[in-house]
Amino acid sequence: MKKRTIHIIIAWVTVCLLAACSSTRKLPPGEALYTGADVKIEGPSLGHKEKKNIKNELEALTRPLPNKKILGVPFKLLMYNLAGNPKKEKSIMGWLKYKVGEPPVLASDVNIEWNVKVLQSTMENRGYFKAAVQGDSILKNKKAKVVYAVQTGNRYAINKIMFDKDSSVLQKTINASSAKTLLKTGSYFDLETIKAERERIDADLKEKGFYYFDPDYLIIRADSTIGNNAVDLDVKIKPGTPQMARQVYTINDVYIFPGYRLSAEKADTLKSDAEYYKGYYVVDKRKTYKPQMFAQSMQFNPGDVYNRTDHNQSISRLVNLGVFKFVKNRFEPVKNSDSAQLNTYYYLTSLPRKSLRADINANTKSNNLTGSGITIGWRNRNTFRGGELLSVNATAGFEIQFSGQLKGFNTYRGGLETKLTFPRFLIPFVSLNTRSGFVPKTNMLLAYDILTKEKLYTMNSFRGEFGYAWKETVNKEHQLNPISINYVQPIRVTPLYESNAFNNPTLQKAIEKQFIIGSNYNYNYNELTGNNGLKGFYFNGNADLSGNIAGLITGANTLNGKPKTIFGAQFSQYVKLETDLRYYVKLSSKNTWANRLIVGFGYPYGNSTELPFIKQFFVGGNNSIRAFRSRSLGPGTYKDMNTVNFIPDQSGDIKLEFNTELRAKLFSIVHGAIFADAGNIWLYRGNTDKPGGKFSSSFMKELGVGTGVGLRFDVSFLVLRLDVAFPLRKPWLPEPERWVIDGIKFGSGAWRRDNLVFNLGIGYPF
Structure with a gap:
């Protein structure tokens, strides 16, 4: 091992030496290769960390940048020289030369004087008013670098912030928000903070009706002559600010043009051609849209004081109706008016009313199953002239294993789904709306699915839902389905499956008839949306209730008698809760640490002893605990050793899963990952057919643990993922033997065959 390491080091040093020679060999006469800038910082009271931060910032500002290097080798320059003159x-x-390669950056390309001015200006903008910068080049062996010496001097801090005290409405409005100022006494002077303060004041004024105000109408004077390395700031309105920018504007008339064409020179604004509805003039000669549909979107009413929030939310809501391709907005001051008023115009370009689309996908799994699927979807926008969306999707797919244990056990799927969406809440006798930038929606869904597992069984299912979806903010989303019905039944079971299922409760449960009638609610919070991407939480919570009313009516209680049925099928009765919590930290520009915790709990009662199979939890697979195959882990310490010629299909009422993954960009589109996963599932009540499957206080000792590495190929619109994992802890083994770290033998073919699990997936696992 030591010899191999030494050989690698010698080989790499040789490559570096050859690269060093070849990088300057083809330079023009009298030229030198520019190797970069070196900024040396000197200043009073500067700590090591502060010096390093200033140095990194200034070096990044110098131009040009030197040739890029990979592990110390200018690889692209090497390829450029190697290609010669094709x-x-x-x-x-x-x-090789023009796509992969990169021409040499020459010392003659460097303008030291210009860089000195940039660095000097940057230091002054950071509050180092007495900074001095000098630059000089150093030439050696046809290579040149530039050293910039920076004497920072003392950094100036803010002594006092003064807002003008004139009696104008504009100045009074600015002063009213001065408590929110970003400028703080004692903080260092920073030009970026001053710019941000101007933007803050402008944003606040826009909320108060000052439509024509602009940040450039503000001036913040800095007085650095007061001594003691301090500066006073004076916030003022520029004397030349126009009268329009000083006025508070209100909304006059609102015009909506839902049939606007981008090629049109202008839109007709005659009130005689418009239909008036609740304060809005809708110009729609073809009567394509009902005026009522705009009431959910428009946030402005005549007489309202203009504010940017209502401005943006109105546009966002019109876009989110899903029936318009383009949305344009214009405000125009009312002519010959003594008061400051705005006429508002919305120009809406419609999407095609009907459309047809097709999606085709392919997949492969770690159990050697390969398959494909197709979805054909038809959409009818504005179905009833109120912005409704009717969509019909037909799907078909298959999974085949050409060799191995599951050869011939092919799977075929088909389905038809119809969904009707209304861009408003449909609640009898109640009129509700939301105040966010998203239109609330009412969804109605009917679907039929059929699943055929060749040589085993055929199942069909019917689904129906009625519910509401709305966004509270860009980060918070709700979905409530007061009515959710799912009916599943087998229509064909082969003798082969029946014979194997006779003594196997898992196989019996997979084909049992299921009738679920209840309600569900989902809440999603995504802190990563719209933030700086450095860190953030993601939370998804589900609550699923079934059989409550039916249970009350029938008095169902399986513990005291036979289960009750509806239309000949036993209905399920349960409460199911599940949370998915994630936390992401961006460690650097190339490294991210991702974590996930899933907790699920199902409580079967009344007419059920376990959750219905399609509602139970499972673990394992390429998006779960990757060291174990899909649905092969648990429940608890149970291990099914009797199933032959069937895919493992273990499920449970309780779930606990934790995942952590360190992701790093390696080069180009190639990313790498190191991960660890842990978790298991359990049954709420004991089952004699699955010993060890019941949840108990010893659940932490029953977790399966695995680890592995992976590659991701990120091509922006698609991420192809390959993970290889192996178990560290197998919960079905006797307790003293569950940790199997000592048994890891990468050199053993038998160990690799029994323990290595390859997962191929699309997208990140979480």
Whole structure:
């Protein structure tokens, strides 16, 4: 091992030396290769960390940047020189030189004087008013670098912030928000903070009706002559600010043009051609849309004081109706008016009313199943002239294993789903709306699915839902389905499956008839939306209730008698709760640490002893605990050793799962990952057919644990993922033997065959 390491080091040093020689060999006469800038910082009371931060910031500002290096080697420059002078740009050597390669950055390309001015200005903008910068080049062996010496001097701090005291409405409005100022006494002077303060004041004024105000109408004077390395700031309105920018504007008339064409020169604004509805003039000669549909979107009413929030939310809501391709907005001052008023115009370009689309996908799984699927979807926008969306999707797919244990056990799927969405709450006798930038929606869904597992069984299912979806903010989303019905039944079971299921409760449960009638609610909070991407939480919570009313009516209680039925099928009765909590930290520009915790709890009662199979939890697979195959882990310490010729299909009422993954960009589109997963599932009540499956106080000792590494190929619109994992802890083994770290043998073919699990997936696991 030591010899191999030494050989690698020697080989890499040789590559570096060859690269160093070849990088300057083809330079023009009298030229030198520019290797970069070195900024040296000197200043009073500067700590090591502060010096390093200033140094990194200033070096990044110098231009040009030197040739890029990979592990110390200018690889692109090396390829550029290696390609020589190809005659054709589209040849292999042309591709190597012009696509892969990079021309040398020459010392003559560096303008030291210009860089000195940039660094000097940057230091002054950071409050180092007495900073001095000098630059000088150093030439050695046809390589040149530039050293910039920076004497920072003392950094100036803010002594006092003064807002003007004139009696104008504009100045009084500015002063009213002065408590929210970003400028703080004692903080260091920083030009970026001053710019941000101007933007803050402008945003506040826009909320108070000052439509024509602009940040450039503000001036913040800095007085650095007061001594003691301090500065006074004076916030003022520029004397030349126009009268329009000093006035508070209210909304006059609101015009909506739902049939606007981008090619049109202008839109007709005659009130005689418009239909008046609740304060809005809708100009729609073809009567394509009902005026009522805009009431959910428009946030402005005549007489309201203009504010940017209502401005943006109105546009956002019109876009989110899903029936308009483009939304344009214009405000125009009312002519010959003594008061400051705005006429408001919305120009809406419609999407095609009907559309047809098709999606095709392919997949492969770690159990050697390969398959494909197709979805054909038809959409009818504005179905009833109120912005309604009717969609019909037909799906078909298959999974086949050409060799191995599951050869011939092919799977075929098909389905038809119809969904009607209304861009408003449909609640009898109640008129509700939301105040966010998203239109609330009412959804109605009917669907039929059929699943055929060749040589085993055929199942069909019917689904129906009625519910509401709305966004509280861009980060918070709710979905409530007061009515959710799911009916599943087998229509064909083969003798082969029946014979195997006779003594196997898991196989019996997979084909049992299920009738679920209840309600569900989902809440999603995504802190990563719209933030700086450095860190953030993601939370998804589900509550699912079933059989409550039916249970009360029938008095169902399986513990005291036979289960009750509806239309000949036993209905399920349960409460199911599930949370998915994630936390992401961006450690650097190339490294991210991602974590996930899933907790699920199902309580079967009344007419059920376990959750219905399609509602139970499972673990394992390429988006779960990757060291174990899908649905093969648990429940608890139970291990099914009797199933032959069937895919493992273990499920439970309780779930606990934790995942952590360190992601790093390696090069180009290639990313790497190191991960660890842990978790298991359990049954709420004991089952004699699954010993060890019941949840108990010893659940932490029953967790399966695995680890592994992976590659991700990120091509922006698609992430292809390959993970390889192996178990560290197997919960079905006797307790003293569950940790199997000592048994890891990568050199053993038998160990690799029994423990290595390859997962191929699309997208990140979480």
